Amino acid sequence: MRRGALLLALLPAPSCGRSDADPAEGAARTPDRPSPPASAPAPAATARAEVRFVDATAESGIDLRAVCGNAEKVFIVESLGTGVAFLDADGDGDQDLFHGNGAPLTPPEDPSKAPRPALYLNDGKGRFRDVAGQAGIDRPGAWHGSSAADFDGDGRPDLLLTAYGKQALFRNTGVEGGIPRFAEVALPARLDAGGWSTSAAFADLDRDGDLDLYVCHYIVFDPKTAARDCPWKGMKAYCGPEGLTPEADAVYRNEGDGTFSEVTREWGYDPGEALYALGVVIADLDGDGDPDTYVGNDSQRNVLFRNLGDGRAEEVGVLSGVAFGDEGQEQASMGVDAGDYDGDGRPDLFVTNFEGDYSTLYRNEEGEDGGLLFNDVTIPAGLERITWVDLGWSTRFFDYDHDGDEDLFSANGHVYPQANRVPDLSYEQENELFRNEGGKFVLANASAGPGWKAKKSFRGGAAGDLDEDGDLDLVFTALDEVSTVLRNDGAETAPWIRFLAVGRRSERDGVGALLVLEAGGRRQSKEVRANTGYLSTFDARAHFGLGAVDFADRIHVRWPSGREDSFGPLPGRRTYRLVEGSPPEPLARTGG
Secondary structure (H helix, E strand, O other): OOHHHHHHHOOOOOOOEEEOOOOOOOOOOOOOOOOOOOOOOOOOOOOOOOOEEEEOHHHHOOOOEOOOOOOOOOOHHHOOOOOEEEEOOOOOOOOEEEEOOOOOOOOOOOHHHOOOOEEEEEOOOOOEEEOHHHHOOOOOOOEEEEEEEOOOOOOOOEEEEEEEOOOEEEEEEEEEOOEEEEEEOHHHHOOOOOOEEEEEEEEOOOOOOOOEEEEEEOEOOOOOOOOOOEEEOOEEEOOOOOOOOEOOOEEEEEOOOOOEEEOOOOOOOOOOOOOOEEEEEEEOOOOOOOOEEEEEEOOOOOEEEEEOOOOOEEEOHHHHOOOOOOOOOOOOEEEEEEEOOOOOOOOEEEEEEOOOOOOEEEEEEEOHHHOEEEEEOOOOOOOOHHHOOOOEEEEEEEOOOOOOOOEEEEEEOOOOHHHHHOOOOOOOEEOEEEEEEOOEEEEOOOOOOHHHHOEEOEEEEEEEOOOOOOOOEEEEEEOOEEEEEEEEEOHHHOOEEEEEEEOOOOOOOOOOOEEEEEEOOEEEEEEOOEEOOOOOEOOOOEEEEOOOOOEEOEEEEEOOOOOEEEEOOEEOOEEEEEEOOOOOEEOOOOOO
8 A cells, every 4th residue: 555545644633642453453454545635635734943053062972083994094994984863762762872883904003992882871861971891892893883772672772883894783771870781792693794784674574473673884995905005086096996896785683582584585585696885765655555675875776675564575676776877877875774755655765875966865656557757857856966066975854844845964074084185075065954945955055054164074964952942953973083073053942742652562663664744734754763874873753843733633543563543643753652542641842
């Protein structure tokens, strides 16, 4: 069933609180396709807050300087950077932050001086202290991605770290003396794979109630034998990825006992060749209730795995129109995300790409027989020219101004330090904020505050409410520099509402649950996800801007188990704990 029709089916008659399935049932069901209404309700006028992002790095206490090889960037392995993960590590209700770190190619003689990651605990107001050493998570390594999710269903977020070398899995064992404790369990969990892993995504691919895992891999690489000094714009730069051997991605089934089994080929996640994978997003793109997987590859076609319902998948990237750019060209893709930017109930895709090319916006169309079909709408959406020069990495659909539609950010930075010697190019670049104006995007950096003027070679990026004031703040990592923390000032004055999902029959954190919000004549849809677009994990709470109204008429939830719940009206400016089968429970009130 297509998502546009699903939105109509998911919105029953108003009620103060109801559940559409008996708690004892839990069997998946697909409602019949309804006839379309004669006319859709016209959205009410929306209000946009005057938002300014302020650089709050110094006052936040986040001071880790990420290392990635050596500053000269002689090899490609030094260019990818590292990410951050929003997670409530200590269970106190606010967002803590894991910050990855890399390593020099030549380890220091004194191992105690090796760069280490940080685990920053939040005091609830956006001020942080590093407890990685006490938490047992300060293991040095050439870390790239940070993927936070509750893989064992015990209610505590765990951390998977991808790397050049062996990846790691840290299990959250609970809080002692106010400090969350982690144990490294990659070996017993059968996730201690070597090679070069980049982004990773957790999702319940087979809908059995626990989280499976997709891990991107990049290149089969060894600095001792790697070529160097390849030509680039009349200069010499590091070689790759073209000409180097790609490394195949891996898919792991969660066995429910703390272990994983690799099922890449068994489940159909083999595109027929290894590709240079950097970004991955898992979302229900065709509206049939199971998660699909989209992978952004560097200098090669992108791939889309459509879930067939039981974890098995078929690769449909070319057929669905998301493998190439508008002219059939392979693009050098870095970060990816999914979100409904045009409000039609179908999640669209955004992909960041290399400089001298545009970042691509794919609109999710109505395919034949419920199939997937996307159209490259980068030019009509206004994104071609403003994304052409910079080189994009992490990206995210998010409503930064609470006007009820999805805006975008792009973390930018070049891969070659030599870019500083090229006219109109630079190694250090400004990130970009794109404001959604009726389905078209405008560059909002000039009006969105001084925080967007920072220039670094940025890589990872994540959005979440760091100070619990009701709006979405940002953290961006950068090569060989301290990260940038942007505090959102102003959006908290406009109405908003958000939900912390808790599954019962579904996976514990409700990953894959579809939330459809009706407020002020507008319908918005968001999916609970626990996966990354490029190396980073976002605040998992489903956050909605309410525009000009102070309450939600209705929230309807389709859980991965098949259960559907509907409740409302609900006052805004609150976070609700949304337990499968139970009415929303307001948590501590925050915001203006």
